[in-house]
Structures are given as structure tokens and as C-alpha cells.
Amino acid sequence: MIYRNATSSDLKRCFEIRGKTQDNAFNESELAAIGVTEESWSRLIEDRTFTGNVASTNDIVVGFCFGDTKTGEILVLAVLKGHEGMGIGKSLLEKTSADLFSIGHNKLWLAASATPIVRAYGFYRSVGWHPTNTFDGNGDEILTKRKI
Numbered sequence: 001m002i003y004r005n006a007t008s009s010d011l012k013r014c015f016e017i018r019g020k021t022q023d024n025a026f027n028e029s030e031l032a033a034i035g036v037t038e039e040s041w042s043r044l045i046e047d048r049t050f051t052g053n054v055a056s057t058n059d060i061v062v063g064f065c066f067g068d069t070k071t072g073e074i075l076v077l078a079v080l081k082g083h084e085g086m087g088i089g090k091s092l093l094e095k096t097s098a099d100l101f102s103i104g105h106n107k108l109w110l111a112a113s114a115t116p117i118v119r120a121y122g123f124y125r126s127v128g129w130h131p132t133n134t135f136d137g138n139g140d141e142i143l144t145k146r147k148i
């Protein structure tokens with residue numbers, strides 16, 4: 001597996017993957033409805049508001065993670081169905097977290113499903129993120145991670 005920084009030219013594939021995850025899949029129209037489009041994200045990557053990493057095998061991207069350099073939020077993490085359970089999500093999250101810590105954030109946060117049967121629920125706890133028992137407007141739980 002090759003890991004590298006994401007560029008705006010990865011976005012088409014990232015959006016495709018977001019629609020093909022085992023849980024929590026969002027297709028392009030659902031993302032567009034909340035203002036997330038290739039165009040809007042492209043601008044935010046170009047001006048370095050967003051930073052991210054992709055994982056690829058045989059030149060095909062199978063997972064990605066993006067964070068917000070201004071707020072310290074992990075915005076999205078997704079691994080293509082069929083590639084889960086291989087450490088890709090953990091590596092992408094660690095790399096993107098390291099990028100955000102390296103620019104001065106001491107505490108990162110994200111919103112994730114509060115439903116224990118969803119894989120992400122156990123995943124974030126297993127890789128050292130702390131539930132806060134606070135929730136966003138969608139009912140997702142806020143989890144945090146401090147710089148070590």
C-alpha cells in the first residue's frame with residue numbers, strides 16, 4: 001500500500017469511494033446537498049484549508065482522509081468496501097492527524113456515528129480517540145484526540 005498526500009486531482013476518486021463504503025455511504029448528490037462538491041473541496045485543498053492523504057494499491061486509490069487545517073477537525077475518513085480490516089483506515093487517520101498536529105493543533109476532533117453496530121464506532125475508540133458524550137446536530141458523537 002502506498003500512502004501519499006492527496007491533491008485535488010484525487011477528488012473524483014475520493015467521491016467515488018465515499019459512495020462505495022460498507023457503512024455510511026454518501027453518493028455525490030447527497031454530498032452536493034450539504035455543499036460538498038469536487039469544486040468546493042478543490043478550492044479548499046488548493047488554498048491549504050484542507051489537507052489529506054490517500055492510500056493506493058496498483059495505482060488505484062482505495063482510501064482517503066481529509067482534515068481541516070483551521071479547525072483541527074478530521075472531516076472524512078473512508079476505506080473502500082473490500083479493503084477494510086487491513087490497517088488502511090488507521091494509517092490514513094494517523095497520517096492526517098500528524099499533519100494537523102505538525103501545524104500547531106494540540107487537540108483534534110471529529111464527529112462519528114454514535115451507533116455501536118457501525119464499524120466506525122469501535123474503530124475510533126480502538127485507535128485512541130476519546131468519546132466526549134457530546135453530539136452534533138446530526139446526532140453524531142464528537143470524539144477528540146490530543147497530541148502526545
Ligand SMILES: CC(C)(COP(=O)(O)OP(=O)(O)OC[C@H]1O[C@@H](n2cnc3c(N)ncnc32)[C@H](O)[C@@H]1OP(=O)(O)O)[C@@H](O)C(=O)NCCC(=O)NCCS
Binds near residue numbers: 079084118119
Ligand atoms: C471506519 C473505517 C475507516 C475503518 O477503516 P479500516 O481500514 O477498516 O480500519 P483498520 O483496518 O485500520 O482498523 C484499525 C484497528 O481498528 C480496529 N477496529 C476496526 N473496527 C473496529 C470495531 N468496530 N471495533 C473494534 N475495533 C475495531 C481493527 O481491528 C484494527 O485494530 P489493530 O490495529 O489492533 O489491528 C472503515 O471501516 C470505513 O471506511 N467505514 C465507512 C466510512 C466511515 O464510517 N468512515 C468514518 C466516519 S466518517
